[in-house]
Amino acid sequence: xxxxxxxxxxxxxxxxxxxxxxxxxxxxxxxxxxxxxxxxxxxxxxxxxxxxxxxxxxxxxxxxxxxxxxxxxxxxxxxxxxxxxxxxxxxxxxxxxxxxxxxxxxxxxxxxxxxxxxxxxxxxxxxxxxxxxxxxxxxxxxxxxxxxxxxxxxxxxxxxxxxxxxxxxxxxxxxxxxxxxxxxxxxxxxxxxxxxxxxxxxxxxxxxxxxxxxxxxxxxxxxxxxxxxxxxxxxxxxxxxxxxxxxxxxxxxxxxxxxxxxxxxxxxxxxxxxxxxxxxxxxxxxxxxxxxxxxxxxxxxxxxxxxxxxxxxxxxxxxxxxxxxxxxxxxxxxxxxxxxxxxxxxxxxxxxxxxxxxxxxxxxxxxxxxxxxxxxxxxxxxxxxxxxxxxxxxxxxxxxxxxxxxxxxxxxxxxxxxxxxxxxxxxxxxxxxxxxxxxxxxxxxxxxxxxxxxxxxxxxxxxxxxxxxxxxxxxxxxxxxxxxx
Amino acid sequence: xxxxxxxxxxxxxxxxxxxxxxxxxxxxxxxxxxxxxxxxxxxxxxxxxxxxxxxxxxxxxxxxxxxxxxxxxxxxxxxxxxxxxxxxxxxxxxxxxxxxxxxxxxxxxxxxxxxxxxxxxxxxxxxxxxxxxxxxxxxxxxxxxxxxxxxxxxxxxxxxxxxxxxxxxxxxxxxxxxxxxxxxxxxxxx
Numbered sequence: 001x002x003x004x005x006x007x008x009x010x011x012x013x014x015x016x017x018x019x020x021x022x023x024x025x026x027x028x029x030x031x032x033x034x035x036x037x038x039x040x041x042x043x044x045x046x047x048x049x050x051x052x053x054x055x056x057x058x059x060x061x062x063x064x065x066x067x068x069x070x071x072x073x074x075x076x077x078x079x080x081x082x083x084x085x086x087x088x089x090x091x092x093x094x095x096x097x098x099x100x101x102x103x104x105x106x107x108x109x110x111x112x113x114x115x116x117x118x119x120x121x122x123x124x125x126x127x128x129x130x131x132x133x134x135x136x137x138x139x140x141x142x143x144x145x146x147x148x149x150x151x152x153x154x155x156x157x158x159x160x161x162x163x164x165x166x167x168x169x170x171x172x173x174x175x176x177x178x179x180x181x182x183x184x185x186x187x188x189x190x191x192x193x194x195x196x197x198x199x200x201x202x203x204x205x206x207x208x209x210x211x212x213x214x215x216x217x218x219x220x221x222x223x224x225x226x227x228x229x230x231x232x233x234x235x236x237x238x239x240x241x242x243x244x245x246x247x248x249x250x251x252x253x254x255x256x257x258x259x260x261x262x263x264x265x266x267x268x269x270x271x272x273x274x275x276x277x278x279x280x281x282x283x284x285x286x287x288x289x290x291x292x293x294x295x296x297x298x299x300x301x302x303x304x305x306x307x308x309x310x311x312x313x314x315x316x317x318x319x320x321x322x323x324x325x326x327x328x329x330x331x332x333x334x335x336x337x338x339x340x341x342x343x344x345x346x347x348x349x350x351x352x353x354x355x356x357x358x359x360x361x362x363x364x365x366x367x368x369x370x371x372x373x374x375x376x377x378x379x380x381x382x383x384x385x386x387x388x389x390x391x392x393x394x395x396x397x398x399x400x401x402x403x404x405x406x407x408x409x410x411x412x413x414x415x416x417x418x419x420x421x422x423x424x425x426x427x428x429x430x431x432x433x434x435x436x437x438x439x440x441x442x443x444x445x446x447x448x449x450x451x452x453x454x455x456x457x458x459x460x461x462x463x464x465x466x467x468x469x470x471x472x473x474x475x476x477x478x479x480x481x482x483x484x485x
Numbered sequence: 486x487x488x489x490x491x492x493x494x495x496x497x498x499x500x501x502x503x504x505x506x507x508x509x510x511x512x513x514x515x516x517x518x519x520x521x522x523x524x525x526x527x528x529x530x531x532x533x534x535x536x537x538x539x540x541x542x543x544x545x546x547x548x549x550x551x552x553x554x555x556x557x558x559x560x561x562x563x564x565x566x567x568x569x570x571x572x573x574x575x576x577x578x579x580x581x582x583x584x585x586x587x588x589x590x591x592x593x594x595x596x597x598x599x600x601x602x603x604x605x606x607x608x609x610x611x612x613x614x615x616x617x618x619x620x621x622x623x624x625x626x627x628x629x630x631x632x633x634x635x636x637x638x639x640x641x642x643x644x645x646x647x648x649x650x651x652x653x654x655x656x657x658x659x660x661x662x663x664x665x666x667x668x669x670x671x672x673x674x675x
Contacts, residue, residue, distance in 0.1 A: 122633065122635075122636060124632055124633060124635075124636030124639070124640075125635070125636060125639065127636075127640075128636070128639040128640065128642075128643055131643045131647070132643065135643075135646055135647060135650050138650060138654070139650075142654070142657070145657070145661075146661075147661050147662065150654065150657050150658055150661050151658075153654060154607065154654050154658060157647075157650065157651055157654060158601070158610055158614070158651075161614055161647055162598065162601065162614065162617065165594070165614070165617050165618055165621060166594075168621055168640070169591075169594065169621055169624060172621070172624055172625050172628065172629060172632070173628070175629050175632055176628045176629050179629065187633050188633060189632060189633055189636060204574060208571075
C-alpha cells in the first residue's frame with residue numbers, strides 16, 4: 001500500500017515528462033494527484049484507527065498519517081490551481097511547453113520526496129528525503145530564471161543545505177546515544193526501534209543531538225532566526241509552488257523535529273520542549289515585526305508562515321493535552337488557510353502584475369469572488385473566529401495557561417493582537433478602494449476559484465464543528481506525545 | 486581556486502585514509518565501503534567536476550576575501566578551541582583511537598561554515614559546504630563506526646546531487662549576473 005502511495009507520484013512525474021501536448025500534461029498531473037490521494041486515504045485510515053503499518057523500511061503511524069493527508073490534499077489542490085495559473089503565464093509568453101513539462105515533473109517529484117519524508121522509519125532515510133526536497137524544489141523556486149529568482153534559489157540551496165548538514169550531525173549524535181541501549185552492532189536508525197529504548201538513551205548526547213536537529217531542520221521549517229531563506233524563496237517561486245512550500249514543506253521539516261522531540265522527551269524530559277517553546281515564541285515575535293513592515297504581498301504571506309510555524313512549535317513545546325491537540329489541529333488549519341491565501345494572492349498578482357501591496361487597490365471591484373475569499377482567508381489567518389486557526393490558537397493559549405506558563409501565554413496573546421491588526425490592515429487595504437487605471441476587471445478562471453472555495457468551506461467547517469473522525473485521529477496522534485485526550 | 490579544490494581533494498583523501506584505518510581496526514567491512522566511496526566520490530569525482538566547472542565559468546582566483554588571511558587563521562584557531570570546549574563532556578569517556586575525532590570533526594564543520602560566510606564566490610561557498618560535510622563524515626565514522634550502510638550510500642548520493650545542482654545554479658548565476666560574486670545578491674530583503 002505504501003509502495004503504491006510512492007509509485008503513483010513517480011509515474012505521474014514520468015508521464016508528465018513524456019507527454020506531448022499542454023492539455024495532456026494538465027490532465028495527467030491532476031489525475032495523478034487525485035489517484036495519490038485515493039491511495040493515501042485507506043492507508044491513513046488504517047494507520048489512524050489501528051496499529052502502525054510497519055513493513056520493511058516503511059512506517060506509518062498516526063503522526064505520519066496526519067502529515068500524509070495534508071501532503072496529498074494540498075498537492076491535489078495545487079495541481080488543479082496550477083492549470084489556469086500556468087495558462088495565464090503561457091499567454092503572457094513567460095513560459096513555453098518545455099517549461100510546463102519541467103514544472104509538472106518537478107512538482108510530482110517534490111510531492112514524492114515529501115511523502116518519503118513522512119513514511120520512512122529510519123531517521124537517516126528521512127534525512128536523505130528532506131535533502132531531496134531541497135534539491136528538487138530549488139529548481140521550482142528558480143522556475144522563472146530571472147535574476148531575483150536565481151538569487152532566491154541560490155540562497156535557498158545554500159542555507160537549507162547548511163541547515164540539513166547540521167541536522168545530520170544531530171542524527172549521528174542521536175545514533176551514538178543509542179549504542180549503549182541497543183547494543184553494539186544493532187546498526188539501526190529506525191525510529192520505532194529508538195522509541196522502544198527512548199528512556200535509556202544517553203542524556204548528554206541526546207541534548208546536543210536535539211540542539212543540532214532543531215537548528216538544522218528548524219532552518220527548513222522556517223523557525224526564526226534561521227528563516228531568512230523563506231521569504232525570498234516564497235516570493236520568487238510561482239505562486240502555486242509558494243503555497244506548496246508554505247503549507248506542506250515546512251510541515252515536513254517540522255515532522256522531523258517532532259519525531260526527535262518525542263525521543264528526547266522520553267530521554268531528557270523538559271529539555272526539548274523548552275527549546276521548542278523558545279524558538280516558537282521567537283519566530284512569532286520576529287515574524288510580527290516583519291509582518292508590520294513588509295510591502296510585498298508574497299513576502300508578507302511568507303512571514304505569516306514563519307509566525308504559524310512558530311505557533312506550532314510553541315504548542316508542542318508547551319505540551320500537555322490542550323496545547324498538543326491545539327498544535328496538531330493548527331498544522332491542518334494553517335496548511336488549508338495558507339494555501340487559500342496564496343491562491344488568492346496568485347489571482348491578484350497576475351491580474352495587477354505587481355506584488356507591491358500599496359499598488360494593489362480595489363480588488364473588490366475588479367475580482368469580487370477572489371476578494372471575498374481573500375477577506376475570508378485573511379480573517380481566518382489573522383485568527384478570528386469562527387475559523388479553524390482560531391481554534392488552534394485558542395487551544396494553545398488554554399494549554400499554556402493550564403500548565404502555568406502565564407508569561408508565555410501573555411506574550412503570545414499580545415503578539416496575536418498585533419498580527420491581527422497588521423493582517424486586517426493589509427488585506428482590507430488591497431480589497432477596498434478604487435483600482436488603478438488600466439487594470440482589467442474580471443476573474444481569471446473557474447479552476448482557480450474552485451480550489452479556493454473548497455479550502456474556504458473546509459476552514460469554516462473545521463472552525464465550527466470538529467468532525468468526530470478528525471477528533472479521533474488527532475487524539476490517536478496525541479497519544480504519541482504521551483498525552484491522553 | 487585550483488588550490489582550494491586541491492586542498493579539498495587532499496582533505497577527502499585523508500578522510501578516506503582514516504576510514505580505512507578504522508575499518509582495519511574494527512574489522513567491519515562496511516567502513517571499507519565507506520572509505521572507498523569517500524575516495525571515489527569526494528577525492529576524485531567532485532574535485533574533477535569543480536575543476537571542470539571552474540574552467541567553463543572561467544573562475545581563476547578568489548579575489549579579496551571579506552576577512553583577511555591572518556584574521557581567518559586566527560578565527561579558525563579559535564573555532565578549534567570552541568569545538569574542543571563543546572565536545573569535552575562527550576569525549577571524556579570515549580576510546581583512545583577516536584578520542585579527538587569528534588572535536589576535530591566539529592572544528593572542521595565550524596571552519597567550513599566560517600568559510601561559507603567569509604568568502605564571496607559561489608564556488609568557494611560550495612567547497613565550504615563540502616568541507617562541512619567532510620567534517621561530518623569524520624564524526625560519523627569515528628563516533629559510531631558507521632551508520633547503517635543504506636543511509637551512508639544515500640548521503641553520498643545526496644552530496645553528489647547537491648554539488649551537481651549547485652553547479653547548475655552557479656552556471657545560471659554566472660550567466661545572469663556575469664559574475665560569481667554573491668555579494669551582488671542583495672536585492673531581496675525586507
